[in-house]
Amino acid sequence: MTNEQVIADAGLKITPQTFSRHLRGERTGGPANEVITAVVVVTAHALNTTVDTLLFSYPPLRAGVTFHLNDIVEPVGRHLGSETHHPTASQPHTSDAGLGPAIDLELPDPRVKRFAEALRCPARTEIKRIDIIESDVFATQTIEFNRLTAIVGTHGSGKSALLGMLHAAFGQYLGGMPRPPIFGNGFVSSSMSALLDVTVTQDGNEATVRVDLTDDHRVLTKRWGEALNGLRAPIYTSPARMLDDLGLYTQGIDSARRINQFTETSFEKTKRHIHEYSPASLDGLRRILGRSYKSVSVFDIDHADIEGTPHIEAVLETNRRTIDNTMMSLGELWTHWLLGWETAFRDPGPLMVDEPESYLARRGHTALIDELVRLSLELETQTIVATHSAEVLLRFPLSHIRMCTPTNEGIIVTEPSDMGKVRDALGIENMLRLVVLVEDQLTAALIEHLCALLDPSLIREIEILPAGGREGVIHGLKAVRASRRLRYLGVLSGSARGKIAAPVSGESSDTLDMIVFLPGQENPEEELMKTAYSYGGELAKALDRSEADVFAAANASAYLDPGNRLTGFASAMDFSRIDLVLHAMVQIWLKKPGPVIHQTHSLLTELRKRV
Known part of the structure; x- marks a missing residue:
């Protein structure tokens, strides 16, 4: 596929030469979001697949396109005359049979294509969900599984217990293998009590069977055989x-x-x-x-x-x-x-593997999951793995990951809200990918709060450094713009928007390409204090203060020097920490009618695409 084809298919208003520069990331510290997204969407269309399947099967593409994908993907999709999709927590992966004739175009690596196919195609026999009604180990809950599912959690969080419970639910015997004390000897069901409703699909048929783990394994095996006319039993290995x-x-x-x-x-x-x-x-x-x-x-x-x-x-x-x-x-x-x-x-049922990365060098982890997926497609089987490996997890969309967490009510199994929580559970340090230079400490705090509200995992991958005013940001960017190992970005106050449109004070056009702006039209302190005056009632409710307290504090802080007003405002309402007040103000500020929320999305998109 040529540059000209992508430009034409996506309706981009740029030349082939400009396209190449944007794709290489010249002068911007990384590929342009619009261009790389256009490549992804056009490629997905050509392959008769979905954008989300392509993204999640080829992780290097994710950073440039997954944040607020609507802004670019849907317009490009409309230009192509097709509907495009991106992932949400509840949206299943679906086939794109109606996108039109496929173009003879292959993904750069067949392993990527296999993983994409496995994400959207059902297995012959697939465990869909278990409803835990009673258990002495797990909390009451519903746990859903995908064709490919990864289970994560800290040591002792219940990953092996979950796989063992699943295996025992089908009347399977684990033999005399060494195992955690929870299982005892012989059958898992002899030492874990649970009442479950287990739902399985096989060859287009679906059955839900009530399972009591205290029942004899032969009873369970017979029950499943009757429900699905001969169930392909799951395989557990470790x-x-x-x-x-x-x-x-x-x-x-x-x-x-x-x-x-x-x-x-x-x-x-x-x-x-x-x-x-x-x-x-x-x-x-x-x-x-x-x-x-x-x-x-x-x-x-x-x-x-x-x-x-x-x-x-x-x-x-x-x-x-x-x-x-x-x-x-x-x-x-x-x-x-x-x-x-x-x-x-064999002709196996679902395959459940406990820590498949064991004994292998890290560089073999991803290759192992790729081979398991190849076999999963070849045999049309479901694959569920419990893992501590970051390399294994890199292959799985967030919606296909389940995290085990022990609580006072028993172990809960949930879909994590962001990869940061998964990394924390595994003890994986986040790599620093971007250094953000800002004018002052307030700007740094404001960006942290915006990330916390709209993109929580982003703050783990960036370092925000106050540079001592606007000139400090510009001079800092000039000093580091040739860096090859880290990316840098400058964030200036919204009051500077439109005022830095040409080189001034000696900054080059390269430096200008590394500058973005905070939401709003004023400096952040003025923006937030205006919010306090305009939405005093909402702020009072959020801070558990009276509306009179809010206006009194705002009036008292009006006489303070710039830079001290927010601290004075918080102190006048008897808050020793400004963080609580700032967080409430930012939440209300983002709800204001006008461009603030759109400008916030644009700012976070610029940060996200550089990490």
Whole structure:
């Protein structure tokens, strides 16, 4: 797709040369929001998919287009003659079959396209939701699941318990694997009590089954079989289960002597060939482990003592050497167990994986989830993972993440409101992406409050520094405009809007491109004090003061020097901290008729697209 095609399809009023400069981010510190959004929308249209699917399947695109997407995406969509969509917490991903003929255009990476397809296509068997009626571990609630779902939370927050409860709800036996004390020995249902309504779809049919975890597993299995005429049961796996299941294998197989030590018989006679890895699977392994295989064969051990345990033989690409389970690292062994044994050759139901990133280097985390998604599409299965990995979570839209939080009423499982909360739960530090230079401390505080109200996670990725007035901001930007490692932006008072339209005081056009403005037409102190006079009744209610108190404080502070009026206003109403007063004033200020709210959105959009 050429620049000219994007310009024509999106109706942009720029030349191809200007388009290229904006896309490279020349003079602006990053690609122009309008241009990158046009590329996304036109590409989504060409691929017969939705904007939200494309964005969430290719995370690098998100920062430039996801904040207030309506402002640009919908006009471009109207120009294309189609309806465009962007994600909301309640909006499901839908197919765009009515967008017109598809153009022969491929996404730059087939993994991106696979993830997008999996987000919008249902699995053959899919756990849709569980309604927890009673539980000694979880609070009463409804938990919904997607085709691809990631479960997050701190250690001990209930991720494994949730997967175990789901598995037990279908009458599944977890064997003698090591597990948290909550599960005891044998069946999960023997040590966790819960009354659940579990809703599942299978091959277009939907059934809701009442499940009591204290029931015998055979009763539950029969109940599901009757409800859906033979349910494809979910598979639960984890590194702990792998190690437990391989215990007998490591005791029973002498690889050097090639015998089964339990029977002293030839090992070759006790293994059954199951399947060979496909070229796509071999490529997936290379991306995950950084190791190339010429071939991988999976066998089952055919003996009563160790039946149901895989034996894997891999031929290395480099020297044609053959290795097996006993010669693999834990990361290599876990990857083969998960991808080559648990999922790749069966007709499985939903796959539930506890901490799939275990034993792997960080660079393999994203590749592993990509391979799980490829297998999910190939087998038409649902995939639910519990994870601590930021790299794994990067692939999931926020609407496909569930966060476990222990409370006094039991564990609650919710869709997080922003990625900042997910990062906090995982202990992931937010990277500093943008330094914002402002005139004074009040401006810094005002931007923090605007972010808190409209884009809470943004404040985690920016640093706001008072620069000592307008000239300080301009001189600071001139000093840092050549920075390659950090982006910088200057924010000036609304009173400067329209007054800095040409180079003055020696600033260059490059510096002007790095300046944006606060909402309003006055300096922030004047804007907020006018709000106090105009909306004294609302402010009094918000601060739990009388309207007379508000007007008396406003009149008293009118005699103070500029820069001290808000502090004096708060003090006159007996507030020791200005933050509480400022937050209430900002909330009311944003509700005023006029351009303030639109200017606020524009300011936050400028900040967001640079992080």
